[in-house]
Amino acid sequence: xxxxxxxxxxxxxxxxxxLLTLVFFLTRLTGDPSALYLPLDSSLEARQAFARLNGLxxxxxxxxxxxxxxxxSLDFGQSPRQNRSAIEVALExxxxxxxxALVAMSLATVLAIVVGALAAARPxxxxxxxAGLVSLAGASTPDFWIAIVGILVFAVGxxxxxxxxxxxxxxxxxxxAVLMLRPFGLLVQVVRGTMISALASPFxxxxxxxxxxxRKIIFGHALRNSLLPVITVAGDLATGLINGAVVxxxxxxxxxxxxxxxxxxxxxxxxxxxxxxxxxxxxxxxxNIAIDLLYAVLDPRIRY
Amino acid sequence: xxxxxVRVIAGAMVVAGWAGYAAAQSASEIKIxxxxxxxxxxxxxxxxxxxxQILSRNVVEPLTIIDPKSGQxxxxxxxxxxxxxxxxxxxxxxxxxxxQDGAAFDAEAVKFSIERMTGGKLTxxxxxxxxxxxxxxTPLDELTVEIKSDKPQPILPTLLSVVMIVSPNxxxxxxxxDPVGTGPFKLSSFTPQTVVLEAFDGYWGEKxxxxxxxxxxxxxxxxxxxxxxxxxxxxTPSIAIQDATNPETDFAYLNSETTAIRIDAGxxxxxxxxxxxxxxxxxxxxxxxxxxxxxxxxxxxMVVTGINGHDDKLAPWTFDAEKARAxxxxxxxxGVPVDTEIELIGRNGIYPxxxxxxxxxxxxxxxxxxxxxxxxxxxxxxxxxxxxxxxESRGPNLLQMxxxxxxxxxxxxxxxxxxxxxxxxxxxxxALDKEVADAMAATGEDRTAxxxxxxxxxxDDLAVDIPMFHMIGYTRVGSRLEWKPDITTNSEIxxxxxxxxx
Numbered sequence: 001x002x003x004x005x006x007x008x009x010x011x012x013x014x015x016x017x018x019l020l021t022l023v024f025f026l027t028r029l030t031g032d033p034s035a036l037y038l039p040l041d042s043s044l045e046a047r048q049a050f051a052r053l054n055g056l057x058x059x060x061x062x063x064x065x066x067x068x069x070x071x072x073s074l075d076f077g078q079s080p081r082q083n084r085s086a087i088e089v090a091l092e093x094x095x096x097x098x099x100x101a102l103v104a105m106s107l108a109t110v111l112a113i114v115v116g117a118l119a120a121a122r123p124x125x126x127x128x129x130x131a132g133l134v135s136l137a138g139a140s141t142p143d144f145w146i147a148i149v150g151i152l153v154f155a156v157g158x159x160x161x162x163x164x165x166x167x168x169x170x171x172x173x174x175x176x177a178v179l180m181l182r183p184f185g186l187l188v189q190v191v192r193g194t195m196i197s198a199l200a201s202p203f204x205x206x207x208x209x210x211x212x213x214x215r216k217i218i219f220g221h222a223l224r225n226s227l228l229p230v231i232t233v234a235g236d237l238a239t240g241l242i243n244g245a246v247v248x249x250x251x252x253x254x255x256x257x258x259x260x261x262x263x264x265x266x267x268x269x270x271x272x273x274x275x276x277x278x279x280x281x282x283x284x285x286x287x288n289i290a291i292d293l294l295y296a297v298l299d300p301r302i303r304y
Numbered sequence: 305x306x307x308x309x310v311r312v313i314a315g316a317m318v319v320a321g322w323a324g325y326a327a328a329q330s331a332s333e334i335k336i337x338x339x340x341x342x343x344x345x346x347x348x349x350x351x352x353x354x355x356x357q358i359l360s361r362n363v364v365e366p367l368t369i370i371d372p373k374s375g376q377x378x379x380x381x382x383x384x385x386x387x388x389x390x391x392x393x394x395x396x397x398x399x400x401x402x403x404q405d406g407a408a409f410d411a412e413a414v415k416f417s418i419e420r421m422t423g424g425k426l427t428x429x430x431x432x433x434x435x436x437x438x439x440x441x442t443p444l445d446e447l448t449v450e451i452k453s454d455k456p457q458p459i460l461p462t463l464l465s466v467v468m469i470v471s472p473n474x475x476x477x478x479x480x481x482d483p484v485g486t487g488p489f490k491l492s493s494f495t496p497q498t499v500v501l502e503a504f505d506g507y508w509g510e511k512x513x514x515x516x517x518x519x520x521x522x523x524x525x526x527x528x529x530x531x532x533x534x535x536x537x538x539x540t541p542s543i544a545i546q547d548a549t550n551p552e553t554d555f556a557y558l559n560s561e562t563t564a565i566r567i568d569a570g571x572x573x574x575x576x577x578x579x580x581x582x583x584x585x586x587x588x589x590x591x592x593x594x595x596x597x598x599x600x601x602x603x604x605x606m607v608v609t610g611i612n613g614h615d616d617k618l619a620p621w622t623f624d625a626e627k628a629r630a631x632x633x634x635x636x637x638x639g640v641p642v643d644t645e646i647e648l649i650g651r652n653g654i655y656p657x658x659x660x661x662x663x664x665x666x667x668x669x670x671x672x673x674x675x676x677x678x679x680x681x682x683x684x685x686x687x688x689x690x691x692x693x694x695x696e697s698r699g700p701n702l703l704q705m706x707x708x709x710x711x712x713x714x715x716x717x718x719x720x721x722x723x724x725x726x727x728x729x730x731x732x733x734x735a736l737d738k739e740v741a742d743a744m745a746a747t748g749e750d751r752t753a754x755x756x757x758x759x760x761x762x763x764d765d766l767a768v769d770i771p772m773f774h775m776i777g778y779t780r781v782g783s784r785l786e787w788k789p790d791i792t793t794n795s796e797i798x799x800x801x802x803x804x805x806x
Contacts, residue, residue: 035687039351039432041720041727046431049424080427081343083479092496148526156530163530164522166497253522255496266683267343 001296005289012285016278023277024067024270028060033268037080054080067274076278077271081264086271090257090279096166097249097256098283100175101241108180109187109234113223116191121218123196131188139185147178147251164252175252179245183237190233194226201225227298235291239284332515332804334785336797337528337537341521345494346479347468348421348428353794357541358499358519360796363404364468364485367395367414368461372790375610375712377461381409381469381486390456395464397447401508403471404490411443416476417469418451425477430466433711435719437463458747462712488512488800501799512800529780538782539802541793544656545597548778556599557789559777560710562606563655565648565665565770566690566721568730571700576640578631579674580767583702584621585628586672587770592664595657596773603771605759606707606717610791613714613743613755618763620771628672648678650704651686655775662704676702691727706775710791714755715744721769722762731768736761 033056034047051057055066070077076087112135119131154174155163161170198204199222207217246258257276264272342354347364350356361369368377368385382395401409418441421428438454451460471484481494488509489501499519503512520537522528529547531537548554565583573579593600604620607613636642646669650662662678669676681689688695689703705728709716720726723737736758743754762768779789786803 031684031688035691036684037427037429039429040687040691041716042429042432043436045436046428050427053425053427079343083344083346083481096496148524151527151530156534159534163534163536164527165520165536251522251524251527253497253520253527263341268684 001293005293008285008289008292012282012289015285016281019281020071020274020278021064023274024064025060027265027268027270027273028063030268032056033080033270036266036268050080076275079264079269079272081267081269081272086269086275087278089260089272090275093255093257093260093276094279094283096254097245097258098242100172100179100245100248100254100256101238103172104176104179104245105183105234105238105241107176108183108237109230111180112184112187113191113227113230116188117195117218117223119188120192120195120199120222121214128192131192135185135188137185138181139189141181143178143182143245144247144251146181147174147248150174150178151251164254166254171252175245175248175254178252179241179248183234183241186237187230187234190230191226194229195222198222198226224298228295231291231294231298235287239287242283242287243280330515332513333518334514334516334538334799334802335518335520335536337531337540338519338521339523339525339528339542341496342499344479345481345483345491345499346426346428347470347474347483347485348426348430348479350468351430351433351466351795354521356795357793357797358501359483359485359487360468361487361798361800362489362501362517362796363483363487363491364470365487367464367467367469370462370465370710370712370792372710372792373610375612377465377712380465381414382461382464385461387458387460388450390458391454392450392452393457393460394444395449395451397449398508399447401486402506403473403484403486404504404506405471405473405484407471407473407484409469409486410446411449413472414449414469415441415443416472416474418467420470420474420476421467423476426479430468433466433716434463456745458745458751459713459715462715465711489517492516509800512802513804514799514802517799532780532782535782538785539779539787539797541777541779541789541797543778543780545776545778548780550780553782554778554780555789556597556776556778557793558601558608558791559708559775559794560608560611560791561655561706561708561775561794562603562608563661563704563706563772563775564603564606565772566703566705566728566730567767567769568694568698568701568703569768570730570732571698573635573640573642573644574646574700574702576635576638577765577767578635579640579642581621582628582631582635582672583669583674584767584770585624585631586668586674587621587665588623588625588668589620590623592661592668593773595661595664597776599776601774601776603774604763605771606721606769607709607714607759608774608791610712611709611714611717612712612752613718613759615756615759618756618760621763625668625672632673642673643675644700646674646676647699647701648676648704649686649689649701650678650680652680652682654704654706658704661772692729694730702770708794710795714759718755718758719744722758731766733766736766 034050038046038050055063079086079089082089115131119128122128151163154161161173165171204217204222207221246262249256249259261276338354338357340354342358347359350360366380367382369380371378381398383398384396385393387393403409418439421431422439437457440452442450444450474480488504488507490504492500492502501517503515525544525547528540529543532540567574567580569575589602602620604618632642648662648666650659659680666676666678718740720728722729722731723740724732739758743751743758746754781787784805786805
């Protein structure tokens with residue numbers, strides 16, 4: 001197991017370096033940041049001074065080697081936009097996204113497993129049809145629309161929840177509800193589909209024949225055997241959320257890494273773009289390794 | 305853990321959350337919600353909207369303040385000034401002023417701030433307003449300072465409105481996020497969620513009614529409007545017209561921005577003045593105005609009322625499609641290739657309904673017989689067309705623009721738009737260059753008259769652009785506050801001017 005984790009970590013480091021190299025060159029292909037940093041009526045002299053201050057007057061290969069050299073000493077660069085260390089900016093924003101993603105994904109997964117399993121237990125029933133409708137709506141409704149309608153109803157109309165921001169338990173409700181809708185919708189359908197297949201398996205028929213209780217058959221036997229595809233999909237969805245729930249963070253004023261990444265790309269804040277990608281890439285690799293390890297826990301036939 | 309325990313814990317969390325959410329702020333504390341998060345708090349960047357709206361005249365103060373009505377400089381940290389020769393100004397500084405860190409405000413502090421701004425060791429946005437001027441600052445005594453420039457600066461007091469004076473303890477060679485100034489408020493905290501300003505007890509002026517102001521940011525206009533409506537915030541600038549639905553709390557104000565289309569006069573058929581006039585005449589201005597709201601004002605020039613050089617008497621182009629067709633026919637008869645495709649370049653998100661405006665204008669130009677095709681670009685690509693050097697591959701094009709001048713003088717507009725060397729200018733006219741140079745060196749009424757003459761010439765005779773509208777901003781002000789926005793609201797919201805209702 002430890003050997004497996006070590007091999008994955010080694011490959012991950014190579015992938016991260018490759019990714020950062022790619023990001024370095026792609027960001028610089030977008031052009032000169034001084035056009036966005038300085039006022040439109042800045043003089044040519046001011047633009048040249050900006051390029052000099054930020055090392056952008058050097059040839060790109062010199063900039064790249066300087067960047068690699070700095071990486072060796074864990075110097076990830078300064079954000080010219082924020083006047084501080086780029087990695088500090090990224091690390092400050094990341095926990096907010098992580099917490100939101102963790103709570104939303106956990107709730108969405110648990111809820112989807114329960115609803116999907118119950119729907120699969122009686123295909124075609126009223127519960128199954130309602131679950132199908134709700135999950136389809138959840139998976140396909142745009143989150144910005146849900147977020148704005150939620151604010152109009154629960155904050156402006158009913159006055160029950162704050163419109164946006166952070167600080168109290170109530171501030172979490174709407175962002176989590178909006179963020180979990182899509183994963184919940186998709187996972188219900190995955191759980192239902194895999195459960196229906198599992199429930200038709202010979203070992204379930206055997207369990208029935210032995211007189212085992214229905215609840216134990218569904219949640220104890222069928223569900224455990226249906227979880228691998230669910231975990232795969234949930235893992236993909238979780239990495240998507242870690243990568244930044246941009247719309248939700250923007251609308252609810254959540255100070256996460258998704259919005260930071262988009263803002264930095266738009267503003268050509270190269271150092272912060274690189275740092276946010278580094279942080280999220282490492283997090284995504286950790287999630288992927290965790291999912292692989294979870295496979296082994298759920299299916300004893302899988303060995304690393 | 306039993307079900308009962310879970311329920312008790314959950315209930316307690318919700319109650320605690322509710323109590324936190326509903327906790328009333330003290331009567332003299334206010335919350336302001338801005339559209340954008342300030343990326344930094346470098347005082348040399350206060351012309352950037354989201355920095356200036358928090359810092360300007362709250363934490364840091366300028367030497368002069370532009371009167372929003374007259375556009376003239378009025379005393380700030382400098383109380384009086386005189387020009388001793390074309391290149392030299394002397395300023396008297398305000399007595400009894402202390403920085404928030406206890407340092408004394410004096411001529412040396414002014415020298416430090418100006419040299420920090422012009423020294424080239426940090427990225428300073430505000431210096432853009434000075435162009436390429438070189439300044440030498442000499443303290444004459446404790447409260448008198450002399451500023452010499454390498455060429456005449458007839459509007460130096462106006463330019464000094466963007467010089468924010470910072471404590472001499474501020475690092476001179478790097479940008480900061482913890483500015484220390486002389487303003488009525490000091491920066492208490494700056495986090496990714498909020499900025500808090502607290503009243504500075506040692507302020508030289510009248511004690512403000514506000515003791516503490518918190519700033520948060522939400523890009524979505526409807527959310528910001530809702531926050532003020534529900535009492536979560538007290539004030540928000542720049543809400544969209546469709547969210548300004550409450551006449552009791554929502555105030556319209558001329559926000560100093562002017563929308564326009566730049567005509568690239570370097571290519572046929574746009575190098576022909578008849579075609580440029582036809583472009584102005586072909587627009588149904590009343591119809592187009594519906595996209596901008598009923599308070600919007602038609603523009604005939606690139607600066608708003610109150611800016612030195614603005615001419616109230618200069619009439620905007622009116623809609624006359626027949627005359628436009630006649631001019632195009634006349635140009636065609638004279639050999640101008642009027643069928644050539646003209647690219648209309650718009651910028652995504654430049655202002656509300658900006659794309660719709662471009663689509664409507666394209667249709668109106670097509671209607672009079674011009675071959676106009678719309679291309680919408682994101683800001684990065686659009687900037688390539690706005691500023692020199694322009695892309696070599698471009699052909700005849702019209703560029704959607706918005707220009708902001710709230711600094712009191714047309715000097716911040718005319719040279720960049722209309723001179724051969726102007727960074728946005730596609731026009732090359734030696735006679736016009738000379739007129740602009742004369743106006744820039746002039747003072748007083750002569751300066752005003754010369755700027756007016758230039759605006760009249762570029763509008764009536766040369767038709768180098770298509771001025772559209774002077775834009776209107778909407779601000780929602782909560783019922784607790786007594787305050788109205790003005791032309792400066794896009795760049796500053798002085799908390800000391802906000803009164804609290806009883």
